[in-house]
Amino acid sequence: MSRAGQPSENLDGSPAVPFDxxxxxxxxxxxxxxxxxxxxxxxxxxxxxxxxxxxxxxxxxxxxxxxxxxxxxxxxxxxxxxxxxxxxxxxxxxxxxxxxxxxxxxxxxxxxxxxxxxPTPSQPTPxxxxxxxxxxxxxxxxxxxxxxxxxxxxxxxxxxxxxxxxxxxxxxxxxxxxxxxxxxxxxxxxxxxxxxxxxxxxxxxxxxxxxxxxxxxxxxxxxxxxxxxxxxxxxxxxxxxxxxxxxxxxxxxxxxxxxxxxxxxxxxxxxxxxxxxxxxxxxxxxxxxxxxxxxxxxxxxxxxxxxxxxSAPISVADTALAMPHAQEGAQDGVKIADLRDCAPPQKNVEMYLATIGPVMPLIGDYLFTAVAPALMEADRDKEKETQMQTDGAESDKGDQAMNGQQQGR
The missing domain is CATH 3.20.100.10 (mRNA triphosphatase Cet1-like)
Structure with missing residues (x-):
């Protein structure tokens, strides 16, 4: 079993040597x-x-x-x-x-x-x-x-x-x-x-x-x-x-x-x-x-x-992040993206959580920009279809009730 801050043991219990x-x-x-x-x-x-x-x-x-x-x-x-x-x-x-x-x-x-x-040394914080x-x-x-x-x-x-x-x-x-x-x-x-x-x-x-x-x-x-x-x-x-x-x-x-x-x-x-x-x-x-x-x-x-x-052709201080707003005015050429700053819009995050699952992916731009919106759109179409069926059923009931009243007269 591995210990915190130490390499794992071998199957016989002896300490494992580092892989490097x-x-x-x-x-x-x-x-x-x-x-x-x-x-x-x-x-x-x-x-x-x-x-x-x-x-x-x-x-x-x-x-x-x-x-x-x-x-x-x-x-x-x-x-x-x-x-x-x-x-x-x-x-x-x-x-x-x-x-x-x-x-x-x-x-x-x-x-x-x-x-x-x-914090003092006696009260360390992580x-x-x-x-x-x-x-x-x-x-x-x-x-x-x-x-x-x-x-x-x-x-x-x-x-x-x-x-x-x-x-x-x-x-x-x-x-x-x-x-x-x-x-x-x-x-x-x-x-x-x-x-x-x-x-x-x-x-x-x-x-x-x-x-x-x-x-x-x-x-x-x-x-x-x-x-x-x-x-x-x-x-x-x-x-x-x-x-x-x-x-x-x-x-x-x-x-x-x-x-x-x-x-x-x-x-x-x-x-x-x-x-x-x-x-x-x-x-x-x-x-x-x-x-x-x-x-x-x-x-x-x-x-x-x-x-x-x-070091070439552009240093980190000169690069533009791979986001549309960050590339405005950037020079043509290779752009280096810092993925930590490439967060999807909150609307896409909410669609992802509602349609795919509660766990956020490490790398999943496709899930945010394509799959989640498509599933959300499919849900909306399904809701419309269900609503139309409900409205149709209620309309049929109304017609039947009206016909019954006319026959009673």
């Missing part, structure tokens, strides 16, 4: 590395990070990687000799705006309000239908400097300051990331990759998942060790099991004016929640590990497929 092999692979990696031995290898306990971000997988010619595959695939790690590529994080400004608009449909911010009407409830939301602007690590030459330490960075400012934090696992997901072939087309590629969006350790390593910042600097304007939405970070980054070369803006979209798993689910799984207790990871993958896939669907 990538979810299971990520779960195996997390179980392998999320332990005290790994986290306590350094001088201080390290943080455990599992993050996913959007970007484009590019080849050596800075073009999106081309493969003879139509759908999502997990790539083997890049190899300079056999299979070379790189993941270029970030999306365009337009894509960033489209995802920010989509978050309004994905997230329920009612529980994140700070006024007196907001999230709005089809939405993820946000526990808290915050915006933060920081100045980040990346300095070479004296003990780890191939890694950098991120030194974070409040923005704008005051003179003689003390850093808020020191962070050095150590990558353990990287999974690069290529989302499918661009339409312009098809044979015989010469159009400019419109580059689909891919995504990457990384497992990292976050070490606190204090360094002495100096111009000699500075390798990179940037300003981050980040909006974060914190949920029960994960968080969403949407960041506008202003970056530039060391010791130069800040220039060049990029847009980043990330999803990060909650370490405490992840640790709890892994512990319960190892102890043989009911757990939500696979459920949490399926949601994590679901957000990344939703974002990438949403952007890939709407």
């Amino acid at each position: 092999q990538h979810v299971r692979l990520l779960a195996d990696y997390i179980e392998e590395y999320l332990d005290d031995e790994t986290l306590n290898e350094g001088d201080q306990p390290a943080g455990f990070e599992v993050e996913g971000r959007l970007g484009v997988i590019r080849d050596n010619y800075d073009e999106r990687l081309k493969l003879p595959i139509e759908s999502e695939v997990l790539l083997k790690p890049p190899d300079d000799d056999e299979f070379s590529y790189r993941f270029d994080p970030g999306v365009s400004e337009k894509q960033f705006q489209d995802i920010m608009a989509r978050l309004k449909d994905m997230l329920d911010l009612s529980a994140a309000k700070t006024d007196s009407s907001a 999230p709005k239908r089809g939405r993820h409830r946000v526990v808290s939301a915050k915006q933060e602007i920081t100045d980040d400097e990346y300095h070479r690590s004296p003990r780890h030459p191939n890694e950098a330490v991120r030194v974070t300051y409040p923005h704008p960075k005051p003179a003689n400012a003390k850093p808020k934090e020191f962070t050095r990331k150590q990558n353990l696992v990287t999974l690069n997901f290529w989302t499918g072939r661009d339409e312009s990759d098809a044979p015989g087309t010469d159009e400019e590629p419109r580059h689909l969006i891919d995504f990457r998942i990384a497992i990292n350790l976050e070490h606190r390593e204090i360094v002495c910042p100096s111009p000699a060790t500075l390798t990179f600097a940037r300003t981050r304007n980040r909006q974060s939405y914190i949920l029960q099991d994960w968080r969403i970070d949407s960041t506008v980054v202003q970056s530039g070369k060391p010791r130069a004016d800040m220039q060049g803006r990029t847009y980043e979209l990330e999803v990060e798993l909650n370490e405490d929640s992840l640790r709890e689910q892994v512990t319960r799984k190892k102890q043989g207790k009911e757990h939500r590990l696979y459920h949490v990871l399926q949601e994590f993958f679901g957000v990344l896939r939703d974002w990438s497929s949403f952007l890939n669907l709407h």
Whole structure:
């Protein structure tokens, strides 16, 4: 029997593995590395990070990687000799705006309000239908400097300051990331990759998942060790099991004016929640590990497929809904319909309920616009016929009564 938030059991009672092999692979990696031995290898306990971000997988010619595959695939790690590529994080400004608009449909911010009407943690309310409830939301602007690590030459330490960075400012934090696992997901072939087309590629969006350790390593910042600097304007939405970070980054070369803006979209798993689910799984207790990871993958896939669907020829912000009033003034071409906004007229709904049944269909425009009106018209014709028969019968009775009276005279 299935349990809420957990995959079903097999017939013999053993826990069923998730149907998504990538979810299971990520779960195996997390179980392998999320332990005290790994986290306590350094001088201080390290943080455990599992993050996913959007970007484009590019080849050596800075073009999106081309493969003879139509759908999502997990790539083997890049190899300079056999299979070379790189993941270029970030999306365009337009894509960033489209995802920010989509978050309004994905997230329920009612529980994140700070006024007196907001529910407290001890009095939780269920999230709005089809939405993820946000526990808290915050915006933060920081100045980040990346300095070479004296003990780890191939890694950098991120030194974070409040923005704008005051003179003689003390850093808020020191962070050095150590990558353990990287999974690069290529989302499918661009339409312009098809044979015989010469159009400019419109580059689909891919995504990457990384497992990292976050070490606190204090360094002495100096111009000699500075390798990179940037300003981050980040909006974060914190949920029960994960968080969403949407960041506008202003970056530039060391010791130069800040220039060049990029847009980043990330999803990060909650370490405490992840640790709890892994512990319960190892102890043989009911757990939500696979459920949490399926949601994590679901957000990344939703974002990438949403952007890939709407990236050409029209973005979601420019499309007209497939309703007559919404298409007035729309440009000629393909229109993308949001079926959630395509409600039938109330008159048709009433006819449907009266003639077909009390249960509304998920997709049933034909039932509303054709079948129900036809049945309603048939009912009206039947009523007219019945009324005519009734009127005829009453007329016959009247004639018979009149004839009887005349015969009596």
